[in-house]
Amino acid sequence: MKKMIEESGTLAVFDRMKKLRAMGKDIINLCVGEPDISPSQDIETAAIQAIQSHHIRYTPSEGIPELRKTIAHMIQDEGWRADENRNLIITAGAKPALFTTLLALVKKTNEVLVPVPFYPSYAPMIRYAGAKPVYVPGNPQNGYKISPQDLKPYLTPHSRFFILNSPVNPTGSVYSPDELQELLKFLDKNHIICILDDVYRHFIYDEAVKEEIARILKPFQRSIILIRSLSKEFAMTGWRIGYAVAEESLITPMKTVQGHIIGNAQTASQLAALKALQNPEKYALSLHVFKSRRNDVLEALRQVDHISIIPPAGAFYVFADIRSIHPEKSDVIVCSELMEKYGVAVTPGSAFGLKGFIRISYADGNRLYEGLDRLVRGLASR
Ligand code: PLP
Numbered sequence: 112m113k114k115m116i117e118e119s120g121t122l123a124v125f126d127r128m129k130k131l132r133a134m135g136k137d138i139i140n141l142c143v144g145e146p147d148i149s150p151s152q153d154i155e156t157a158a159i160q161a162i163q164s165h166h167i168r169y170t171p172s173e174g175i176p177e178l179r180k181t182i183a184h185m186i187q188d189e190g191w192r193a194d195e196n197r198n199l200i201i202t203a204g205a206k207p208a209l210f211t212t213l214l215a216l217v218k219k220t221n222e223v224l225v226p227v228p229f230y231p232s233y234a235p236m237i238r239y240a241g242a243k244p245v246y247v248p249g250n251p252q253n254g255y256k257i258s259p260q261d262l263k264p265y266l267t268p269h270s271r272f273f274i275l276n277s278p279v280n281p282t283g284s285v286y287s288p289d290e291l292q293e294l295l296k297f298l299d300k301n302h303i304i305c306i307l308d309d310v311y312r313h314f315i316y317d318e319a320v321k322e323e324i325a326r327i328l329k330p331f332q333r334s335i336i337l338i339r340s341l342s343k344e345f346a347m348t349g350w351r352i353g354y355a356v357a358e359e360s361l362i363t364p365m366k367t368v369q370g371h372i373i374g375n376a377q378t379a380s381q382l383a384a385l386k387a388l389q390n391p392e393k394y395a396l397s398l399h400v401f402k403s404r405r406n407d408v409l410e411a412l413r414q415v416d417h418i419s420i421i422p423p424a425g426a427f428y429v430f431a432d433i434r435s436i437h438p439e440k441s442d443v444i445v446c447s448e449l450m451e452k453y454g455v456a457v458t459p460g461s462a463f464g465l466k467g468f469i470r471i472s473y474a475d476g477n478r479l480y481e482g483l484d485r486l487v488r489g490l491a492s493r
Contacts, residue, residue: 119231120462124446128456139482140475142456144280144427146346147475150387151394154345157386161379170378172370173362174201174354178385182354185388186337190329197359200366201384203351203376205310205340206232209274211372212306212336212355213240215364221271223306226257228430228463230280230308245270246464254284254421255430255465259297266301273298276308278315281463281470282430283405283423285315288323295331304361306336310353311426313344313395316402320424336361343427343474344395345387352376352384401427404473411483412471415490427474430460434467436490442467445490453489455482 124142131138149155161167173179179195186193193199202208213236217223221242225233226249234244247265249255256279275294277286286294298305307328315321328335340353353376355365369375387394408429412418417435437445442459446469450456460468471486473479 117235119235121231121458124450124456124458124462127447127450131450137454138450139455139478139485141471141473141479141482141486142458144343144472144474145348146343146396146427147477148346148396148400150346150350150383154347154383154386154394158350158379158383161382166378166382168378170375170381172375173199173366174376175378175381175385178381178388181385181388182356185391186356189325191332191356193356194359198362199354199356200362200369201376201381202340202353202355202369203373204342205308205338205353207351207369207373208338208340208353208355209233209306209308210236210240211365211368212338212361213237213242213272214372215368216304216336216361217242217272220269222267222269224262224265224270224273224303226255226275226279228255228279228281228460228465228468229274230276231462233274242271243269249282255279255282256284256286256290257294258290259293262294262297270301270303272304272306274306274308276311278311278423278425280311280426281428281458281460281465281468282421283426283428284421285317285320285424286324288320288327291324292327295327295334299331299334302334304334304336305331307338309337309339310343312339314398314401314427315425316398316405317424333358341384341387344391345384346396347380347384347387350377350380350383352380400476401473404476404479405429407479408471408473408483411480411487414487418490427472429471429473431469431471432467433469433490442469445469449486449489453485455485455489457486 183193183195217240219241222245223237237244336357341347419432446459458470
Protein backbone atom coordinates (compact mmCIF):
# COMPACT_ATOMS: atom_id res chain seq x y z
CA MET A 112 0.00 0.00 0.00
CA LYS A 113 1.22 3.51 -0.81
CA LYS A 114 2.37 5.48 2.23
CA MET A 115 0.85 8.91 2.83
CA ILE A 116 3.19 11.83 3.33
CA GLU A 117 1.92 15.23 4.32
CA GLU A 118 2.64 18.44 2.44
CA SER A 119 5.12 20.93 3.91
CA GLY A 120 3.28 23.86 5.55
CA THR A 121 5.89 26.29 4.27
CA LEU A 122 5.46 25.13 0.68
CA ALA A 123 1.69 25.44 1.03
CA VAL A 124 2.07 29.18 1.75
CA PHE A 125 4.54 29.55 -1.10
CA ASP A 126 2.15 27.79 -3.50
CA ARG A 127 -0.75 30.01 -2.45
CA MET A 128 1.42 33.09 -3.01
CA LYS A 129 2.33 31.88 -6.50
CA LYS A 130 -1.33 31.15 -7.32
CA LEU A 131 -2.48 34.62 -6.22
CA ARG A 132 0.35 36.25 -8.14
CA ALA A 133 -0.64 34.27 -11.24
CA MET A 134 -4.13 35.74 -10.81
CA GLY A 135 -2.59 39.21 -10.94
CA LYS A 136 -2.50 39.95 -7.20
CA ASP A 137 0.46 41.83 -5.79
CA ILE A 138 1.85 39.70 -2.95
CA ILE A 139 5.15 40.52 -1.25
CA ASN A 140 7.23 37.52 -0.29
CA LEU A 141 8.21 37.43 3.39
CA CYS A 142 7.72 33.69 3.51
CA VAL A 143 10.40 31.90 1.54
CA GLY A 144 13.80 31.05 3.00
CA GLU A 145 15.64 31.78 -0.20
CA PRO A 146 18.17 34.61 -0.55
CA ASP A 147 17.32 37.03 -3.36
CA ILE A 148 21.00 37.57 -4.14
CA SER A 149 22.44 35.67 -7.12
CA PRO A 150 25.55 33.55 -6.71
CA SER A 151 28.76 35.03 -8.08
CA GLN A 152 29.16 35.02 -11.86
CA ASP A 153 32.29 32.85 -11.38
CA ILE A 154 30.08 30.08 -10.00
CA GLU A 155 27.69 30.34 -12.92
CA THR A 156 30.63 30.33 -15.33
CA ALA A 157 32.01 27.17 -13.70
CA ALA A 158 28.68 25.41 -14.34
CA ILE A 159 28.47 26.68 -17.93
CA GLN A 160 32.03 25.54 -18.60
CA ALA A 161 31.24 22.15 -17.05
CA ILE A 162 28.35 21.68 -19.46
CA GLN A 163 30.28 23.01 -22.48
CA SER A 164 33.14 20.64 -21.77
CA HIS A 165 30.67 17.77 -21.51
CA HIS A 166 30.91 17.13 -17.80
CA ILE A 167 27.36 15.96 -17.99
CA ARG A 168 27.59 12.28 -17.19
CA TYR A 169 27.02 10.28 -14.04
CA THR A 170 29.56 10.83 -11.30
CA PRO A 171 30.37 8.43 -8.46
CA SER A 172 27.34 8.25 -6.19
CA GLU A 173 29.26 9.91 -3.35
CA GLY A 174 30.29 12.83 -5.61
CA ILE A 175 33.29 13.89 -7.67
CA PRO A 176 36.64 13.29 -5.96
CA GLU A 177 37.81 16.95 -6.25
CA LEU A 178 34.74 18.24 -4.44
CA ARG A 179 34.98 15.56 -1.76
CA LYS A 180 38.63 16.40 -1.25
CA THR A 181 37.88 20.13 -0.92
CA ILE A 182 35.16 19.46 1.63
CA ALA A 183 37.38 17.03 3.53
CA HIS A 184 40.05 19.78 3.81
CA MET A 185 37.46 22.29 4.99
CA ILE A 186 36.24 19.90 7.65
CA GLN A 187 39.79 19.09 8.71
CA ASP A 188 40.42 22.82 9.12
CA GLU A 189 37.54 22.79 11.61
CA GLY A 190 39.41 20.15 13.57
CA TRP A 191 37.50 17.06 12.39
CA ARG A 192 38.98 13.86 11.07
CA ALA A 193 37.73 13.54 7.51
CA ASP A 194 38.77 11.25 4.71
CA GLU A 195 37.12 12.07 1.38
CA ASN A 196 36.74 8.36 0.61
CA ARG A 197 35.26 7.29 3.92
CA ASN A 198 33.57 10.07 5.83
CA LEU A 199 31.56 12.12 3.42
CA ILE A 200 29.03 12.11 0.66
CA ILE A 201 27.90 14.85 -1.72
CA THR A 202 24.12 15.10 -1.85
CA ALA A 203 21.51 17.02 -3.85
CA GLY A 204 21.04 19.58 -1.04
CA ALA A 205 20.38 19.27 2.69
CA LYS A 206 16.88 17.82 2.31
CA PRO A 207 18.05 14.74 0.40
CA ALA A 208 20.97 14.45 2.83
CA LEU A 209 18.52 14.34 5.75
CA PHE A 210 16.19 11.91 4.02
CA THR A 211 19.05 9.64 2.94
CA THR A 212 20.39 9.67 6.51
CA LEU A 213 17.04 8.58 7.89
CA LEU A 214 16.29 6.02 5.18
CA ALA A 215 19.72 4.47 5.57
CA LEU A 216 20.05 4.48 9.33
CA VAL A 217 16.78 4.43 11.26
CA LYS A 218 15.11 1.19 12.21
CA LYS A 219 11.38 0.63 12.70
CA THR A 220 11.72 0.61 16.48
CA ASN A 221 13.76 3.81 16.62
CA GLU A 222 12.52 7.09 18.00
CA VAL A 223 13.93 10.31 16.59
CA LEU A 224 13.81 13.30 18.95
CA VAL A 225 12.74 16.55 17.30
CA PRO A 226 12.73 19.91 19.13
CA VAL A 227 9.62 22.06 18.66
CA PRO A 228 9.38 24.33 16.72
CA PHE A 229 10.91 22.32 13.87
CA TYR A 230 11.67 22.41 10.19
CA PRO A 231 8.48 20.95 8.65
CA SER A 232 10.15 18.17 6.66
CA TYR A 233 11.66 16.34 9.63
CA ALA A 234 8.62 14.47 10.91
CA PRO A 235 7.31 13.31 7.50
CA MET A 236 10.79 12.10 6.59
CA ILE A 237 11.16 10.21 9.88
CA ARG A 238 7.75 8.58 9.46
CA TYR A 239 8.42 7.71 5.86
CA ALA A 240 11.70 6.11 6.88
CA GLY A 241 9.61 3.94 9.21
CA ALA A 242 10.58 5.40 12.60
CA LYS A 243 8.70 7.55 15.10
CA PRO A 244 9.25 11.29 15.60
CA VAL A 245 9.13 12.32 19.26
CA TYR A 246 8.50 16.02 19.72
CA VAL A 247 10.38 17.80 22.47
CA PRO A 248 8.87 21.22 23.31
CA GLY A 249 11.44 24.00 23.33
CA ASN A 250 11.80 26.24 26.33
CA PRO A 251 9.93 29.54 25.72
CA GLN A 252 12.18 31.26 28.30
CA ASN A 253 15.20 30.41 26.18
CA GLY A 254 14.19 31.12 22.58
CA TYR A 255 12.53 27.68 22.36
CA LYS A 256 15.93 25.98 22.53
CA ILE A 257 16.14 22.78 24.50
CA SER A 258 18.49 21.61 27.23
CA PRO A 259 19.23 18.10 28.56
CA GLN A 260 16.61 18.77 31.27
CA ASP A 261 13.99 19.41 28.59
CA LEU A 262 15.05 16.27 26.75
CA LYS A 263 15.19 13.87 29.68
CA PRO A 264 11.42 13.21 30.05
CA TYR A 265 11.22 12.20 26.39
CA LEU A 266 13.98 9.59 26.42
CA THR A 267 13.01 5.94 26.10
CA PRO A 268 15.07 2.83 25.37
CA HIS A 269 14.15 3.45 21.70
CA SER A 270 15.63 6.96 21.48
CA ARG A 271 18.33 6.67 18.88
CA PHE A 272 18.63 9.97 16.99
CA PHE A 273 18.16 13.65 17.73
CA ILE A 274 17.81 16.32 15.05
CA LEU A 275 19.48 19.56 16.00
CA ASN A 276 19.14 22.62 13.81
CA SER A 277 21.06 25.73 14.87
CA PRO A 278 20.61 28.53 13.88
CA VAL A 279 17.03 27.38 14.12
CA ASN A 280 14.45 27.63 11.38
CA PRO A 281 11.93 29.16 12.26
CA THR A 282 13.08 31.08 15.38
CA GLY A 283 16.54 32.31 14.36
CA SER A 284 17.74 31.18 17.79
CA VAL A 285 21.36 30.02 18.02
CA TYR A 286 22.53 27.49 20.60
CA SER A 287 25.38 29.05 22.54
CA PRO A 288 28.66 27.09 22.72
CA ASP A 289 27.85 26.13 26.34
CA GLU A 290 24.33 25.00 25.50
CA LEU A 291 25.62 22.99 22.58
CA GLN A 292 28.30 21.35 24.67
CA GLU A 293 25.83 20.35 27.39
CA LEU A 294 23.44 18.93 24.86
CA LEU A 295 26.08 16.98 22.94
CA LYS A 296 27.53 15.59 26.17
CA PHE A 297 24.09 14.42 27.21
CA LEU A 298 23.37 12.82 23.83
CA ASP A 299 26.74 11.10 23.76
CA LYS A 300 26.22 9.74 27.26
CA ASN A 301 22.87 8.32 26.19
CA HIS A 302 24.20 6.83 22.92
CA ILE A 303 22.03 9.07 20.81
CA ILE A 304 23.32 10.20 17.43
CA CYS A 305 22.95 13.89 16.70
CA ILE A 306 21.85 14.70 13.15
CA LEU A 307 23.12 18.25 12.96
CA ASP A 308 21.24 20.25 10.35
CA ASP A 309 23.81 22.97 9.82
CA VAL A 310 22.36 24.70 6.77
CA TYR A 311 22.36 28.13 8.46
CA ARG A 312 25.90 27.83 9.85
CA HIS A 313 27.03 30.87 7.89
CA PHE A 314 24.20 33.00 9.29
CA ILE A 315 25.39 33.35 12.87
CA TYR A 316 25.71 37.08 13.38
CA ASP A 317 28.23 36.89 16.21
CA GLU A 318 31.53 35.80 14.67
CA ALA A 319 33.06 34.84 18.02
CA VAL A 320 30.17 32.45 18.71
CA LYS A 321 30.58 30.93 15.26
CA GLU A 322 34.25 30.15 15.85
CA GLU A 323 33.64 28.80 19.33
CA ILE A 324 30.94 26.44 18.06
CA ALA A 325 33.37 24.74 15.66
CA ARG A 326 35.64 24.09 18.66
CA ILE A 327 32.77 22.66 20.71
CA LEU A 328 31.66 20.21 18.03
CA LYS A 329 35.08 18.67 17.52
CA PRO A 330 35.21 16.19 20.45
CA PHE A 331 31.71 14.90 19.61
CA GLN A 332 32.43 14.05 16.00
CA ARG A 333 31.86 10.34 16.64
CA SER A 334 28.21 10.90 17.47
CA ILE A 335 27.35 13.60 14.94
CA ILE A 336 26.06 13.36 11.38
CA LEU A 337 26.85 16.80 10.01
CA ILE A 338 24.57 18.01 7.24
CA ARG A 339 25.24 21.13 5.25
CA SER A 340 24.36 22.62 1.92
CA LEU A 341 25.35 25.45 -0.36
CA SER A 342 21.73 26.52 -0.71
CA LYS A 343 21.67 29.39 1.78
CA GLU A 344 25.34 30.19 2.35
CA PHE A 345 26.15 30.64 -1.35
CA ALA A 346 22.61 31.44 -2.54
CA MET A 347 22.66 28.21 -4.53
CA THR A 348 19.19 26.96 -3.62
CA GLY A 349 18.24 25.59 -7.03
CA TRP A 350 21.63 24.07 -7.71
CA ARG A 351 20.88 21.29 -5.23
CA ILE A 352 24.21 20.59 -3.61
CA GLY A 353 24.81 19.59 -0.02
CA TYR A 354 26.91 17.12 1.88
CA ALA A 355 26.92 14.85 4.89
CA VAL A 356 29.94 14.09 7.05
CA ALA A 357 30.02 11.26 9.60
CA GLU A 358 31.79 8.11 10.70
CA GLU A 359 32.44 5.63 7.90
CA SER A 360 30.01 3.09 9.37
CA LEU A 361 27.21 5.66 8.96
CA ILE A 362 28.26 7.11 5.61
CA THR A 363 28.61 3.72 3.86
CA PRO A 364 24.90 2.78 4.03
CA MET A 365 24.01 6.36 3.06
CA LYS A 366 26.07 6.00 -0.12
CA THR A 367 24.16 2.83 -0.97
CA VAL A 368 20.77 4.48 -0.41
CA GLN A 369 21.75 7.56 -2.42
CA GLY A 370 22.95 5.29 -5.22
CA HIS A 371 19.44 3.88 -5.46
CA ILE A 372 17.60 7.19 -5.27
CA ILE A 373 19.36 10.00 -7.11
CA GLY A 374 22.47 8.16 -8.26
CA ASN A 375 24.51 11.31 -7.81
CA ALA A 376 24.09 15.04 -7.25
CA GLN A 377 23.82 16.98 -10.50
CA THR A 378 27.20 16.92 -12.26
CA ALA A 379 27.57 20.56 -13.39
CA SER A 380 26.31 21.74 -10.00
CA GLN A 381 29.05 19.73 -8.32
CA LEU A 382 31.64 21.57 -10.42
CA ALA A 383 30.03 24.91 -9.58
CA ALA A 384 30.07 23.94 -5.88
CA LEU A 385 33.75 23.13 -6.22
CA LYS A 386 34.37 26.68 -7.43
CA ALA A 387 32.40 28.10 -4.47
CA LEU A 388 34.09 25.96 -1.83
CA GLN A 389 37.59 26.58 -3.15
CA ASN A 390 37.15 30.18 -2.07
CA PRO A 391 34.29 30.44 0.42
CA GLU A 392 35.42 33.82 1.79
CA LYS A 393 34.96 35.28 -1.67
CA TYR A 394 31.73 33.57 -2.65
CA ALA A 395 29.65 33.18 0.53
CA LEU A 396 26.92 35.80 0.99
CA SER A 397 27.73 38.95 2.92
CA LEU A 398 26.44 38.72 6.49
CA HIS A 399 26.21 42.51 6.80
CA VAL A 400 23.28 42.64 4.43
CA PHE A 401 21.30 40.09 6.42
CA LYS A 402 22.20 41.51 9.78
CA SER A 403 21.00 44.92 8.76
CA ARG A 404 17.76 43.46 7.33
CA ARG A 405 17.19 41.64 10.60
CA ASN A 406 17.59 44.87 12.56
CA ASP A 407 15.16 46.63 10.23
CA VAL A 408 12.54 43.90 10.67
CA LEU A 409 12.86 44.14 14.46
CA GLU A 410 12.61 47.91 14.26
CA ALA A 411 9.45 47.73 12.13
CA LEU A 412 7.80 45.20 14.45
CA ARG A 413 8.31 47.51 17.42
CA GLN A 414 5.36 49.47 16.04
CA VAL A 415 3.02 46.52 16.65
CA ASP A 416 1.39 46.48 20.08
CA HIS A 417 1.27 43.18 21.97
CA ILE A 418 3.59 41.34 19.62
CA SER A 419 6.34 39.33 21.25
CA ILE A 420 9.54 38.48 19.38
CA ILE A 421 12.09 35.75 20.01
CA PRO A 422 15.42 37.61 19.69
CA PRO A 423 16.99 36.13 16.55
CA ALA A 424 20.77 35.61 16.60
CA GLY A 425 20.98 33.83 13.26
CA ALA A 426 19.38 32.46 10.07
CA PHE A 427 17.12 34.94 8.24
CA TYR A 428 13.87 34.60 10.12
CA VAL A 429 11.99 36.43 12.83
CA PHE A 430 9.47 34.37 14.79
CA ALA A 431 6.75 36.43 16.41
CA ASP A 432 4.17 35.45 19.00
CA ILE A 433 0.84 36.96 17.90
CA ARG A 434 -1.39 35.28 20.48
CA SER A 435 -1.95 38.51 22.40
CA ILE A 436 -2.82 40.37 19.20
CA HIS A 437 -5.21 37.75 17.90
CA PRO A 438 -6.36 35.61 20.83
CA GLU A 439 -9.43 34.45 18.91
CA LYS A 440 -7.89 33.69 15.53
CA SER A 441 -5.59 30.87 14.49
CA ASP A 442 -2.20 31.74 13.05
CA VAL A 443 -3.25 30.06 9.80
CA ILE A 444 -6.24 32.41 9.46
CA VAL A 445 -4.13 35.46 10.36
CA CYS A 446 -1.55 34.52 7.70
CA SER A 447 -4.24 33.87 5.16
CA GLU A 448 -5.79 37.32 5.85
CA LEU A 449 -2.38 38.98 5.68
CA MET A 450 -1.87 37.43 2.26
CA GLU A 451 -5.38 37.94 0.82
CA LYS A 452 -6.21 41.37 2.30
CA TYR A 453 -2.83 43.01 2.83
CA GLY A 454 -0.74 41.39 0.10
CA VAL A 455 2.06 40.07 2.29
CA ALA A 456 3.01 36.41 2.64
CA VAL A 457 4.32 35.12 5.99
CA THR A 458 4.23 31.57 7.33
CA PRO A 459 2.04 30.40 10.25
CA GLY A 460 3.84 28.95 13.27
CA SER A 461 1.64 25.85 12.99
CA ALA A 462 3.74 24.79 10.00
CA PHE A 463 6.62 24.46 12.48
CA GLY A 464 4.59 22.86 15.25
CA LEU A 465 3.95 26.04 17.24
CA LYS A 466 0.52 27.63 16.98
CA GLY A 467 -0.04 31.33 17.54
CA PHE A 468 3.17 32.49 15.86
CA ILE A 469 4.18 33.81 12.46
CA ARG A 470 7.55 33.44 10.74
CA ILE A 471 8.80 36.43 8.82
CA SER A 472 11.59 35.71 6.35
CA TYR A 473 13.95 38.52 5.36
CA ALA A 474 15.88 36.34 2.93
CA ASP A 475 14.32 38.26 0.07
CA GLY A 476 15.11 41.94 0.40
CA ASN A 477 13.47 43.04 -2.85
CA ARG A 478 10.40 44.71 -1.36
CA LEU A 479 11.14 44.02 2.28
CA TYR A 480 10.24 47.49 3.57
CA GLU A 481 6.97 47.68 1.68
CA GLY A 482 6.22 44.15 2.90
CA LEU A 483 6.92 45.19 6.48
CA ASP A 484 4.59 48.19 6.12
CA ARG A 485 1.82 45.88 4.95
CA LEU A 486 2.54 43.42 7.74
CA VAL A 487 2.50 46.10 10.43
CA ARG A 488 -0.77 47.50 9.06
CA GLY A 489 -2.32 44.03 8.79
CA LEU A 490 -1.33 43.03 12.31
CA ALA A 491 -2.47 46.34 13.78
CA SER A 492 -5.98 46.07 12.31
CA ARG A 493 -7.67 43.43 14.42
N1 PLP B 1 17.06 22.31 6.81
C1 PLP B 1 16.51 23.47 7.17
C2 PLP B 1 16.42 23.80 8.61
C3 PLP B 1 16.04 24.36 6.20
O1 PLP B 1 15.49 25.51 6.58
C4 PLP B 1 16.15 24.01 4.83
C5 PLP B 1 15.61 24.89 3.78
O2 PLP B 1 14.89 25.81 4.00
C6 PLP B 1 16.71 22.77 4.51
C7 PLP B 1 17.15 21.95 5.52
C8 PLP B 1 16.82 22.33 3.08
O3 PLP B 1 17.97 22.84 2.49
P1 PLP B 1 18.34 22.49 0.98
O4 PLP B 1 17.75 23.54 0.13
O5 PLP B 1 19.82 22.49 0.92
O6 PLP B 1 17.77 21.16 0.67
